[in-house]
Amino acid sequence: MREAASRREPDAIAWPPTWPRVLDAEFGSPSAGEYRATPEDFQVAEVLDFVPEGEGEHLWLHIEKRDLTTAMAVRDLARLCEVSPRDVGYSGMKDRVAVTRQWLSVQLPGREAPTGLHDALAERGIRVLAEARHPRKLKRGVHRANRFRLRLTGAALEDPELEARWARLGEEGVANYFGPQRFGPDGRNLLRARSLLARGWRKRDDRDGMLLSAARSFLFNELLAERVHEGSWNRLLAGEVAILDGTASQFSVEAPDAELDGRAARLDLHPSGILWGVGESVAKEAALDLEHRLPDRYPALCAGLEHAEVRLARRSLRLRLGEPSLTRDENALWLAFSLPRGAFATAVLRELIAHPTL
Template identity: 85%
Template sequence: MSDTDARREPDAIAWPPSWPRVLDADFGPPPAGEYRATPEDFQVAEVLDFAPEGQGEHLWLHVEKRDLTTAMAVRELARLCEVSPRDVGYSGMKDRVAVTRQWLSVQLPGREAPTGLAEALAERGIRVLAEARHPRKLKRGVHRANRFRLRITGPAVADPTLEARWARLVEQGVANYFGPQRFGPDGRNLQRARSLLARGWRKRDDRDGMMLSAARSFLFNEQLAERVHDGSWHRLLPGEVAILDGTASQFTLETPDAELEARAARLDLHGSGVLWGVGGSVAAGEALDREARLAERYPALCAGLERAGVRLARRALRLRLGEPTLTRGEGELWLAFSLPRGAFATAVLRELIAHPTL
């Protein structure tokens, strides 16, 4: 086998991965629990930092949908408005088995929305809460956060350590794993990504970039798992690229001092992992050494992402729970919290309950 063939051969990846939980060291594995038995058990509201201006060629709709993915809602809105799905905008993708609130936009230059649009959408499980015009299409990733309200049932509700587990997450933060939905049932998105990257990624085979995303997410989770395993996931390493909580601001630390470590303890700063792609890493020292080891473990995935031309980026290793609450009921427990865009509620749940999908 030539050197080129060796680089292109897919990396061996066992599935499912055994990415460690943060709380196991102090509390042991979490008890069994159930979540999302019905869509009403998993409620998500998208949070924007701005509102539509009230005029323009794009009609923005604030909708609540039940048991529908964002892609399904986009297709339905496009069909009813007789436009291409490309003319419908959204900020974030939302799960299907859930009740979710988010904004959608549809480009209707010089014309009004079809008569009875809200009623037609309601018949398909999409309730229009508000509408307004705006000059521009709603772009991906512009929302600031998602607000979750989740119902848990099963043995975990009676677990005497549950409140202590929750308090630890509120105090210390949550390991920012990509959720299992990113990888598809039985990891099939990742397996497909390996094949695409091995033969050379082409956009026509992955128009939405989901396979690229699955590969980068897996590599990030592997970095985070190593940091959870050695207890450094919530600390700052020499050469770490720190991310300021709630922002995209980041900077490289040569040697963390007492002040920076105190800020990390307050959840003001988080260490980061690389989302693999083209471009030199700004990490240094021990942090850069860890990235090099990742490339040595998964050369085909890393090389394939670079050949695909995706740009290197970074993601915080830790999440702060915004406005966290825990409320007990009869045989049930409700959690409410906010997470920044791109974060997964399943990363929180897997620390509290054991479930086959977590």
């Protein structure tokens, strides 16, 4: 185990990062564009693989919210139902500057929802689309995917190769970077995480784990950037841990062969990268050598995460776009696609447009 983060100098982190785009090598840097001038320009719908059973002590609400974070909606629902926010469940966190659809649950054993709940939520910008009872609370991370519909404007729309870029992403996938929102404005969440891990993480300083997540996400993006630089982000290396597309299933690859390379080319499976934490990586050989560069470059972050007893995990280095489409109107371009939970639409957009937040 590496020496404790408190005995190390905090790692130097340059912000903003210069994580490489995949398509720049072929098409050059993208032109400037805008993607979120209004909430209506960024539409997200959460996709569940199941529906509420129709009875139980939890009331599930399918909502559409505008210009509100999920945390804001949770607090509003808890206040109106006179319960603790802990009694409100949700699967995924959604952006604020957007129009988003998702399910929330609220525990109301033996009682009905307050009279006028729908109208009161509507006054806060939350529209109830459907409701049903269910025996259990909605848990984090149970949705299968998110469906996006995004409006782009700006000089990038005049780029004659924009549609070729989009087609290439549909054919070859997208580098699965964590989006800038994970790190906070100007990377402040990451800088706070670096300071906290250097002196020793305590839950009371990071109750929801946001700072731990920022640190792990940064290290993953650094590893992915290295794989993009060397051209291996979308192919299997010796000792790779492959992840089956659309699932959490993983298996080790001692040496890629023609069959596995073909499945990777068809986006049936993807190489993976480490989410740093306690435990031994099952990667070997070339894939493990790349992972071992992280504690050499960021010893305080890696040791701090281990000291916080975060469990090692893995994440796909590549995303498949689900049902991608592109349409144009007079002044804008609309993209539609789905991504698995935990993936960021901004990872897609940064391959198509140049924007200060991407």
